[in-house]
Amino acid sequence: MATVSPLIRLDDVSVSFGTQHVLSRITLDVFPQQTLVLIGESGCGKSVTLKLIVGLLTPTSGEVYFAGKSVRAMRERELTAMRLHVGFLFQQSALFDSLSVFDNVAFGLRAQGQLREAEIRDRVRERLLEVGLPAAVEVKMPTELSGGMRKRVGLARALAIDPEVMLYDEPTTGLDPIMTDVINELILQTRSRRPVTSVVVTHEMRTVHKVADRVVMLYPLARLAPGEPQVLYDGPPQKLLTSLNPRVRQFVEGEARDRLSELRLEADAAR
Amino acid sequence: MSADATTPEHAASDDPAAPAAPSGLRSLGEALFAPVADAFVGLGDWTLFSFRATTGVFTRHHKRSEFLRACVEIGVGSFGVVAITGVFIGMVLAVQAYNQFHTIGLDTSLGAVIHMSLVRELGPVLAAVMLAGRIGTAMAAQLATMRVTEQIDALACLGVDPVKFLVAPRFLACLVMIPLLTVVADALGILGSTFIALKVFKIDGFHYWRHTANFVTLWDLFIGLSKSVVFGGVLSLICCHRGFNSRAGAEGVGRAATEGFVLSFVAVLVIDFVLGLLFNTLGNVLFPAVTSRIA
Numbered sequence: 001m002a003t004v005s006p007l008i009r010l011d012d013v014s015v016s017f018g019t020q021h022v023l024s025r026i027t028l029d030v031f032p033q034q035t036l037v038l039i040g041e042s043g044c045g046k047s048v049t050l051k052l053i054v055g056l057l058t059p060t061s062g063e064v065y066f067a068g069k070s071v072r073a074m075r076e077r078e079l080t081a082m083r084l085h086v087g088f089l090f091q092q093s094a095l096f097d098s099l100s101v102f103d104n105v106a107f108g109l110r111a112q113g114q115l116r117e118a119e120i121r122d123r124v125r126e127r128l129l130e131v132g133l134p135a136a137v138e139v140k141m142p143t144e145l146s147g148g149m150r151k152r153v154g155l156a157r158a159l160a161i162d163p164e165v166m167l168y169d170e171p172t173t174g175l176d177p178i179m180t181d182v183i184n185e186l187i188l189q190t191r192s193r194r195p196v197t198s199v200v201v202t203h204e205m206r207t208v209h210k211v212a213d214r215v216v217m218l219y220p221l222a223r224l225a226p227g228e229p230q231v232l233y234d235g236p237p238q239k240l241l242t243s244l245n246p247r248v249r250q251f252v253e254g255e256a257r258d259r260l261s262e263l264r265l266e267a268d269a270a271r
Numbered sequence: 272m273s274a275d276a277t278t279p280e281h282a283a284s285d286d287p288a289a290p291a292a293p294s295g296l297r298s299l300g301e302a303l304f305a306p307v308a309d310a311f312v313g314l315g316d317w318t319l320f321s322f323r324a325t326t327g328v329f330t331r332h333h334k335r336s337e338f339l340r341a342c343v344e345i346g347v348g349s350f351g352v353v354a355i356t357g358v359f360i361g362m363v364l365a366v367q368a369y370n371q372f373h374t375i376g377l378d379t380s381l382g383a384v385i386h387m388s389l390v391r392e393l394g395p396v397l398a399a400v401m402l403a404g405r406i407g408t409a410m411a412a413q414l415a416t417m418r419v420t421e422q423i424d425a426l427a428c429l430g431v432d433p434v435k436f437l438v439a440p441r442f443l444a445c446l447v448m449i450p451l452l453t454v455v456a457d458a459l460g461i462l463g464s465t466f467i468a469l470k471v472f473k474i475d476g477f478h479y480w481r482h483t484a485n486f487v488t489l490w491d492l493f494i495g496l497s498k499s500v501v502f503g504g505v506l507s508l509i510c511c512h513r514g515f516n517s518r519a520g521a522e523g524v525g526r527a528a529t530e531g532f533v534l535s536f537v538a539v540l541v542i543d544f545v546l547g548l549l550f551n552t553l554g555n556v557l558f559p560a561v562t563s564r565i566a
Binding site for chain 1: 428
């Protein structure tokens, strides 16, 4: 593993939005065909990390590298080409409201402009079938779909361009336990069918244990002591429960403990 | 090997994300100059956004189907409201101006003055203001919703430039449709004012039209339509820019729509003044005879 160069590299990355600091000095390597799961409390910068990878956000300091090239330094054409190697499943699916399911899934293929319409039709049907959606869904509009169906259409859209990297932003949030497991299975199926590198952002520990090769836990900057690193855990999912860091174990076990009183103190101090 | 990453290497003062302690003088400076600086930053951002959108018209990202859809949305959807505005503005002008013109015995010049005002000023400005409300806010809200629901990010991830794909067709559609709607507003304004002048106030039709033909020229129509092209382009770019930069949530979408309308409205008035001065100067140079005729 030591000789393999990382496909994605975050090098000493910090991100701030005005006076709000989200990420501080994060260094992270994601290796080819690895499934990295990012966990952590809301607001710790997990989704921001995903958006940094595809250049939707630019770091305040530090660099993000994709296949050895700085994302910040990429020209528009290079950035577009890079993004076409990345499938992104958004938190709210981000399906285009004005387009049917078919047109949503075909969108990336049409944007690439390399396939004929008949080939696009075949590819769309194949991907919809992969995620367990019948042909009848093709003509529906996104507003007519349930949450689980929207996620699966979003996944089919991301997979349609045959990506080398899949980024999943909270793929199971808001879904029932069965549909959560369906999405987990689809993540595993995607990995087994193609040599894909995956980064998954989630709060769901079942997803972590089912799909992760490696887990990274981030912690909200506001709650860290000065000088403390923001990455609390970086290792295999099996060792999460035996972590030496009590904050890691607390998150994994999902126990509030004294968190509620901390929140009250923070709210009181903010008055 | 422990999986825990617990080595604190960075002192707080080294943290590039750490906020600097504000001094009193700095806070005062920020309070005084921050709004001005923000306005300049916003203007710069809008200029870059506009450049990207206008050049997008000539790229592969711009789709004809999106353009046609925007044309239908703007043209068909706004025809009624523009028509009603035109008719009533024409009628109101006739009713308000009649007494003054009648007192000095210039009833038949009513048409010339009203039609000149409609074609050069009121038609383009009122159509643009109505369309800023009807189309501009809709575009701002639509794009803001797309921003909030990450659809704009999804476009970027699928290899499409969102500004070129979403804004270029809307910009082009406004550029084409708003002058056409202005023609509708002008025509119906003339119809409304003529109806009041000839049918209600019984002004002599022959002289009414003769005066209009003498004073209202193709140059006036050109000025009005030129203004409407600029208004269309500017209001579409302002409203799309607001939508693209929307904050999160329903409040962010609402704010984007409101800002889109207010900024477009102010821009239309300012641009109207500037173009008015410019065209007057140009008119004096190109057609000195017209100036002396009016005088």
